[in-house]
Amino acid sequence: MSAVLIVVPVFALIAAGYAAVALRFISPTAHKGISEFAFSIAIPALLFRIVVVAEFPAVNAFAVWGAYYGATAATWIVALLASSVLRQSRPDGVVLAIGSIYGNIVMLGLPLTLSALGSQAAGSMALILSVNTPLLWLCGTLQMAWAERKPSESAPLLVLRAVREIARNPIMLALGFGFLWRLTGLGLHPVADKTLELLAQAGSPTALIALGINLFGFKIKGQAVAMAVMCALKLLAMPAIAAILAFYVLALPPISAAVVVLFAAMPTGANAYIFSAQYGRLTEAVSGAVALGTVLAAVTLPVIVAFVTVTLR
Numbered sequence: 001m002s003a004v005l006i007v008v009p010v011f012a013l014i015a016a017g018y019a020a021v022a023l024r025f026i027s028p029t030a031h032k033g034i035s036e037f038a039f040s041i042a043i044p045a046l047l048f049r050i051v052v053v054a055e056f057p058a059v060n061a062f063a064v065w066g067a068y069y070g071a072t073a074a075t076w077i078v079a080l081l082a083s084s085v086l087r088q089s090r091p092d093g094v095v096l097a098i099g100s101i102y103g104n105i106v107m108l109g110l111p112l113t114l115s116a117l118g119s120q121a122a123g124s125m126a127l128i129l130s131v132n133t134p135l136l137w138l139c140g141t142l143q144m145a146w147a148e149r150k151p152s153e154s155a156p157l158l159v160l161r162a163v164r165e166i167a168r169n170p171i172m173l174a175l176g177f178g179f180l181w182r183l184t185g186l187g188l189h190p191v192a193d194k195t196l197e198l199l200a201q202a203g204s205p206t207a208l209i210a211l212g213i214n215l216f217g218f219k220i221k222g223q224a225v226a227m228a229v230m231c232a233l234k235l236l237a238m239p240a241i242a243a244i245l246a247f248y249v250l251a252l253p254p255i256s257a258a259v260v261v262l263f264a265a266m267p268t269g270a271n272a273y274i275f276s277a278q279y280g281r282l283t284e285a286v287s288g289a290v291a292l293g294t295v296l297a298a299v300t301l302p303v304i305v306a307f308v309t310v311t312l313r
Contacts, residue, residue: 001258003306006116011298012305015204017212031213040209043106044174045202047129051178052188054122061292063250064127064227067260071143071242072101075233090147093227095275095282096226098140098290100233104269105132106171107211111204116305124259130175139276207305214270223285230268230289235300239265247311258308267293
């Protein structure tokens with residue numbers, strides 16, 4: 001029951017955001033503004049404050065990365081094999097792999113994990129978030145460049161473009177400046193701390209409302225097999241592999257292991273769709289995986305939350 005009480009309010013806010021757009025309570029301009037506020041202001045403020053003021057337990061960064069990105073790599077390989085079985089082209093296989101591993105760990109993962117585990121999970125969350133977008137985007141870009149091998153744009157140029165985009169990402173900037181400020185040991189002035197705290201309090205609910213709003217643009221249609229493969233790998237295979245690596249192979253501390261599993265269990269995120277749209281491949285399948293995966297996560301996440309919370313007792 002406790003797992004349900006953690007997950008239901010999260011998905012209730014997502015549903016509220018979706019309903020607000022569907023019922024036209026929110027204008028298109030407000031729709032865009034709420035999403036931008038959540039991604040560019042509220043969530044970065046939340047992350048910056050967490051990194052600066054949170055008390056981090058001793059965490060082995062390489063073990064956390066090994067568990068999460070080990071599961072990511074294994075799922076990526078399975079996705080490429082599945083695309084081969086489905087007789088898809090190599091570029092389509094790259095997009096299917098991205099859709100199978102690029103989860104919504106910011107707008108959904110952060111609020112749900114904080115709700116389930118509390119601020120003690122901050123260290124492990126920050127470690128994963130600090131490298132997630134650069135690593136996945138660069139790996140996807142490099143593999144796509146190799147798969148397409150277009151003479152007009154070399155792999156180094158593609159990587160440089162991706163690096164520029166990442167350098168302007170508000171999430172990455174918040175984490176980077178947060179770590180740098182923490183190193184100074186100055187902490188936060190009470191006025192600055194209170195300001196960031198107010199913004200941080202808006203971060204989780206606003207992000208969930210924004211996620212619901214964004215889901216309105218994703219449709220479940222077409223390319224059903226590829227969509228089903230992505231949902232199955234993202235919601236079932238990746239968290240299962242992450243649990244084995246985090247709890248049994250690398251034997252992470254319970255909180256770190258729980259963060260790894262919860263983040264791995266997040267459904268396909270909008271960044272995967274952006275990647276697919278950039279190359280014009282499997283866009284309907286990835287759009288469907290974002291929408292259907294989020295709906296199905298309302299069923300799978302209570303089970304996973306219950307599993308990780310039991311391990312913490």
